[in-house]
Amino acid sequence: MKQFWREFNDNLYIDHLIKMGLLPRLFFAVLFVLVAWLVGTFINKMFKSRFSKKLDDPMLPIFFANILRIVMVLIGFVFALQILKMGDLAKSLLAGAGITAFVIGFALKDIGENFLSGILLASKKPFRVGDLIECNGVKGNVTALNLRDTEIKTADGKDVLMPNSILIKNPLMNYTIDGSHRYEFIVKINYGEVVSLSKQILENVMQEIMENEKAMFNVSVQLEDISQDGYQFKIFYWINTTKPHLPSGQIQSMAMINIIEELSKNNIQIQRTSISISK
Numbered sequence: 001m002k003q004f005w006r007e008f009n010d011n012l013y014i015d016h017l018i019k020m021g022l023l024p025r026l027f028f029a030v031l032f033v034l035v036a037w038l039v040g041t042f043i044n045k046m047f048k049s050r051f052s053k054k055l056d057d058p059m060l061p062i063f064f065a066n067i068l069r070i071v072m073v074l075i076g077f078v079f080a081l082q083i084l085k086m087g088d089l090a091k092s093l094l095a096g097a098g099i100t101a102f103v104i105g106f107a108l109k110d111i112g113e114n115f116l117s118g119i120l121l122a123s124k125k126p127f128r129v130g131d132l133i134e135c136n137g138v139k140g141n142v143t144a145l146n147l148r149d150t151e152i153k154t155a156d157g158k159d160v161l162m163p164n165s166i167l168i169k170n171p172l173m174n175y176t177i178d179g180s181h182r183y184e185f186i187v188k189i190n191y192g193e194v195v196s197l198s199k200q201i202l203e204n205v206m207q208e209i210m211e212n213e214k215a216m217f218n219v220s221v222q223l224e225d226i227s228q229d230g231y232q233f234k235i236f237y238w239i240n241t242t243k244p245h246l247p248s249g250q251i252q253s254m255a256m257i258n259i260i261e262e263l264s265k266n267n268i269q270i271q272r273t274s275i276s277i278s279k
Contacts, residue, residue: 029080036076040069064119114148117164121145126167132175132241136166176241180217183248184236187259188271191230198268199223202233205258213251215243230271 047065122145127133131142133152140154149161175181189198199221206219218238225232235255239248263270 032080033073033076036072036079037069040072040076043072044069064115114164117168118145118147120168121150121164126172127174127177131177132181134173134175135162136170138162179240179242180238181241181248182236182238183252184234185252185256186224187233187235188229189231189233189263190269190271191228193231193268195223195231197266198231198263199233201262201266201268202235202259205262206235206237206255209251209255209258210237213239213246215240215246216251 044065047068121127127142129142129144132140133142138152138154138160140152140158140160142150143153143159144151145164146161149163150167152160152162154160187202189195202221203219206221210216210219216237217240218236220236222234222236223231224234237251237255239251260270
């Protein structure tokens with residue numbers, strides 16, 4: 001223990017401080033470190049309170065809040081060494097910390113990139129939990145925003161962990177952020193059939209479905225193309241995604257079955273493989 005204290009005393013130049021009357025510097029150095037710790041603690045709490053409400057995963061704000069506090073304390077410690085006229089020691093510490101940070105940063109480049117991307121996503125809020133998004137060929141509903149990735153559930157039930165950096169670097173489509181999503185499909189009628197009657201039947205079918213499905217708020221039937229084979233109608237309908245509604249696949253299936261039945265009742269023939277769907 002005596003040997004430890006002797007080395008500790010020698011390393012901190014305590015005898016030198018006492019002999020040279022530098023105790024006031026030691027006092028201010030300790031005070032500086034204490035102030036830095038208090039400021040770091042304040043920033044820590046402020047960061048947690050601000051970002052914890054924006055993230056589903058509480059680990060992310062806690063993690064970065066703790067990093068900010070550590071950085072503030074280290075800054076205070078370096079300045080304290082400068083006050084004690086230990087600039088060489090401070091430079092050595094900074095140089096060592098810089099090299100260590102570079103090595104760690106290079107080794108954990110992808111992880112750090114995803115962390116920072118998660119902060120940007122939490123700040124900008126390009127999507128919310130439950131939103132239907134598409135990015136980098138993956139389309140599905142957001143279930144959670146985590147430390148390094150975003151969880152997405154696709155229509156076929158797959159759980160995809162999308163790295164946050166991919167969501168930042170690539171075009172991101174949000175189908176539900178404004179509360180509406182448009183769907184469309186095509187119906188082709190044989191050439192020679194009554195165009196106006198066909199269009200009216202398509203509109204009536206879609207209007208009837210809209211009356212039963214309260215989340216639908218608009219439909220549109222347009223004659224898109226005329227060819228030697230027949231007439232091509234494109235049907236659009238919009239769904240308010242903020243309201244409870246049937247899956248789009250069920251709505252389209254219901255619409256196509258009703259359209260086929262109503263056209264058959266009126267002796268209007270549709271082309272083979274004439275109904276196609278797009279979202």
